[in-house]
Amino acid sequence: MESQLISPSGIISPVLWTLGRPMPKYNLLFGHLLTMKTYIDKLPPDAHPAYSFGQIAKDGFPNGVFYLDMWPFFMPLLVSPKKPKSLVRWFQPIAGGPNLFTMEEELWKSWRGTFNPGFSQAHIIKLVPKIVNEALAYRRLLFEYAERAEIILLDEETLWFTMDMIGALVLESNLDSKKTKTPLAVSLLDRTRWHLGDATINPFVRYYPPRLFAQWRNSKRMNAYIGRELDLRYEAYKTNLKLADNWDSKSVIGLVLEGYLKENGGTKELPATTTRPLKTLKKLREEHDTVLGKDPTSAASVITSNPQTLNQLVYTPSVIKEAMRLFPHASGARQGVDGVDITDDEGNRYPTGNTMVWIIHQGIQRNPKYWPKPDEFIPERWMTDPGDPMYPTKWAWRPFEFGPRNCVGQGLVMSELKVILALTAREFDVKDSYEEFDRLHPRKSIVTVDGERAYQFESGGAHPADHMPCRVFLRK
Numbered sequence: 398m399e400s401q402l403i404s405p406s407g408i409i410s411p412v413l414w415t416l417g418r419p420m421p422k423y424n425l426l427f428g429h430l431l432t433m434k435t436y437i438d439k440l441p442p443d444a445h446p447a448y449s450f451g452q453i454a455k456d457g458f459p460n461g462v463f464y465l466d467m468w469p470f471f472m473p474l475l476v477s478p479k480k481p482k483s484l485v486r487w488f489q490p491i492a493g494g495p496n497l498f499t500m501e502e503e504l505w506k507s508w509r510g511t512f513n514p515g516f517s518q519a520h521i522i523k524l525v526p527k528i529v530n531e532a533l534a535y536r537r538l539l540f541e542y543a544e545r546a547e548i549i550l551l552d553e554e555t556l557w558f559t560m561d562m563i564g565a566l567v568l569e570s571n572l573d574s575k576k577t578k579t580p581l582a583v584s585l586l587d588r589t590r591w592h593l594g595d596a597t598i599n600p601f602v603r604y605y606p607p608r609l610f611a612q613w614r615n616s617k618r619m620n621a622y623i624g625r626e627l628d629l630r631y632e633a634y635k636t637n638l639k640l641a642d643n644w645d646s647k648s649v650i651g652l653v654l655e656g657y658l659k660e661n662g663g664t665k666e667l668p669a670t671t672t673r674p675l676k677t678l679k680k681l682r683e684e685h686d687t688v689l690g691k692d693p694t695s696a697a698s699v700i701t702s703n704p705q706t707l708n709q710l711v712y713t714p715s716v717i718k719e720a721m722r723l724f725p726h727a728s729g730a731r732q733g734v735d736g737v738d739i740t741d742d743e744g745n746r747y748p749t750g751n752t753m754v755w756i757i758h759q760g761i762q763r764n765p766k767y768w769p770k771p772d773e774f775i776p777e778r779w780m781t782d783p784g785d786p787m788y789p790t791k792w793a794w795r796p797f798e799f800g801p802r803n804c805v806g807q808g809l810v811m812s813e814l815k816v817i818l819a820l821t822a823r824e825f826d827v828k829d830s831y832e833e834f835d836r837l838h839p840r841k842s843i844v845t846v847d848g849e850r851a852y853q854f855e856s857g858g859a860h861p862a863d864h865m866p867c868r869v870f871l872r873k
């Protein structure tokens with residue numbers, strides 16, 4: 398429990414300050430707002446808030462744990478499977494109502510049980526042909542950009558593609574989102590553009606009326622779309638066109654719906670809408686040659702005919718894990734409770750009552766205490782044996798978090814990423830074009846974090862700066 402909660406950030410009342418608990422410079426009137434401002438001012442205006450927290454940890458808290466008073470922007474919130482209230486508020490515009498991320502323990506248990514079969518390893522293997530099918534569309538997109546020799550905003554295009562991938566695997570819908578402007582995809586992407594993290598402390602931004610209106614409208618459209626999809630499947634179930642007949646083609650939503658209906662006797666109505674060096678690339682391509690055959694164009698059929706082939710890839714998942722270590726997408730948060738303390742590596746205890754415990758992945762996953770050469774991209778560390786100095790420290794890699802509330806989609810994500818790399822890495826060179834982009838869009842503000850131009854900003858999750866402008870080249 399302690400290790401799960403070791404965190405470079407927390408929230409505190411002045412009482413903890415008077416008790417001499419570890420925290421940056423404290424101001425009785427403004428708490429830590431002024432300290433935060435000094436950190437934020439050294440970053441690009443849109444940099445992910447986690448960078449400031451990570452930097453505070455680096456500057457004075459080697460054990461990675463400290464308190465921070467950001468009232469009134471963070472609610473003083475602790476430990477237990479309970480999610481903090483501010484997280485509920487964060488997810489509300491995306492989910493539009495009760496959801497697996499923020500549900501209270503009792504309700505969450507049965508819903509997680511209902512979702513688990515759809516995300517089990519056994520089921521994911523059966524979804525691989527569909528993953529391949531979608532990844533081929535991504536490959537075609539890269540071909541188009543290579544042929545047109547145009548800059549691609551890789552993050553933006555990948556977001557549209559992600560919507561299609563999720564649509565195909567979870568909803569069993571062929572969304573083709575960018576072309577058809579599916580309301581679900583358009584509203585979700587627009588919602589992430591308007592999204593704010595809790596660390597946004599400017600009230601003019603937070604309460605900007607057009608932003609509040611857009612959030613409300615997007616939630617309404619997403620609810621309507623998903624509600625319709627669920628109704629259609631429910632109707633099919635009721636008229637005995639069972640989703641279950643063909644196990645292999647069953648979607649995640651099919652399995653979830655079936656689990657829900659079974660649990661409720663099949664009768665209950667549905668709830669109301671519910672710059673790494675080229676060496677890495679060379680090794681990656683060599684592994685694909687060895688495991689998938691020398692001809693890159695036959696990789697799709699090799700994987701589709703035997704999805705288990707993906708399990709023979711060793712270097713590829715190491716590359717993915719290392720990328721996620723350096724550029725994590727999300728984080729974890731828990732509500733603190735009286736009587737439950739966080740204990741750091743040296744045995745110091747940190748009471749969590751009246752706090753929100755925020756696990757900042759950017760801080761932990763680059764902490765030199767846990768990672769030799771923390772800022773270097775070294776996939777080989779994932780292939781070492783226990784005892785090797787490079788062997789990853791247990792629980793220090795947490796993109797999907799740990800414990801019962803870990804990410805239900807992580808197996809799916811890893812399979813998707815392996816397939817996408819397998820179908821593209823040998824045929825394309827993708828190079829960032831930030832220099833060209835900055836010439837075309839000059840600006841006065843800082844544009845790097847610790848020398849990294851592709852720093853992350855928050856928009857629902859963490860994204861690469863300026864959506865990662867790139868150029869795509871066909872390999873000879």
Ligand code: HEM
Nearest residue numbers: 497498509726727728729796797798802803804805806810
């Ligand atoms: C790179 C992609 C992803 C990352 C980095 C990620 C990360 C996370 C993290 C950090 C959590 C919170 C765990 C906690 O609070 O302890 C989470 C929860 C969750 N994720 Fe993901 N996720 C990803 C993709 C997905 C996908 C593709 C799906 C589903 C299709 C998904 C579904 C969920 C759900 C439902 C939860 C809540 C689980 C629960 O509370 O029972 N995630 N994810």
